Amino acid sequence: MRLLTHNYMQSTVKGTERGYPLKIEATKIEFEASPFDAEFIQALLPKIDYTTLLFALKQISENGNADLAQTIIPELPESIKEDGEGEVDEALLKKLHTVMFDIHVVEGELVCPDTGRRFNIKMGIPNMILHADEL
């Protein structure tokens, strides 16, 4: 599961207020560099929730694979600054790309912030199937 996908995910368990963002407790993270397309990332920025992205990054860095976190995962600023033409510095775009696309949570759990319900992640795939009483 990439952090970009996590950005769109919310819990649908009965009793949640909003169920967003899900907490991440990763036990295994992998890193895989993918082709960087500055224009694409720039266009993607308005569609994501940056606060959640920062939140997710912090969660990943805190638990599991601390050494991986330190060597590969870039640091992101508190907010994104645009220049006069509304464009973001390319170096920052590259970091954003890395954070959104190249970090994969392979094993771990997602936790609903309201109900505490845990969702398992196995082989990179989150299992979000709810039981009948949770709907």
Place this chain on the structure above:
Amino acid sequence: MKLKHLKSALSSVPTPQFIDPNITLEQYATSPELTSYIIYSALQNEDIGYGRSVLDLGCGTGMLSIGSAIVGSSQVILVDCDETALAIAHENMEEMGIGEVNEDDDDEDEDFCAVEYLLAKINHVPRKDVSNSNKGGRGRGRGRGKGRGGRGTPTPSSAPIEPPQNIGPLDDGIPLASKCVDTVMTNPPFGTKPGNSGIDISFLRTAVRLAKRSVYSFHKSSTRQYLIKTVESWGYEVDVVAEMKFDIPKLYKFHSKDNVDVDVDLIR
């Protein structure tokens, strides 16, 4: 990309059919032929392709996702409630080289597709509407089915189907924010099995919630009137893009004929 190139690329998918299909989930794979048509159509409308994100709802073996990726879509999310199906889809994707990073090939940058898989199940409440009868015939079902008396099934709702909720708590079982992708593609179960009646509408309901631009979906032609009316009641425009024959080969033991053609509508 020409339609015929698309078709031949899709024909090389290693496992286009389910190996041991689950009958209660109504698992029928989308054929390369059908897939190439829907993909080509969507590409022409610029609903998929470079820069676009696509979600395959009820992906099965992943045919629609593979098609979306082949034509250069930047992001594809595959959702299914069956782990085995996701596994097959994953394998197919790998065999087709989708989502893989090519170290030497710089020209391929534009075509990289970020692929994600999600295990999730649509929360379907069975309805007693008559829309999913196997018989053909003109548009039937005006949204108020007659309650046929419970046989221990949950109380069916006979009111018109509520439009999907876009904000606040979600009720459809799919844990994704509304309008999170550009386009949703789906070949939903048709709801011919007991307890599943109307499930294709549930799929559609979730699909319109998730999509920013458009939804492409297959439904039985016999349900066309009811479908159009329902979608329009939610405030969306719907077009029947094509009428096709969905070729269902003998997959399950109870099928007596070798091939059955079901008339389906491709709607946008």
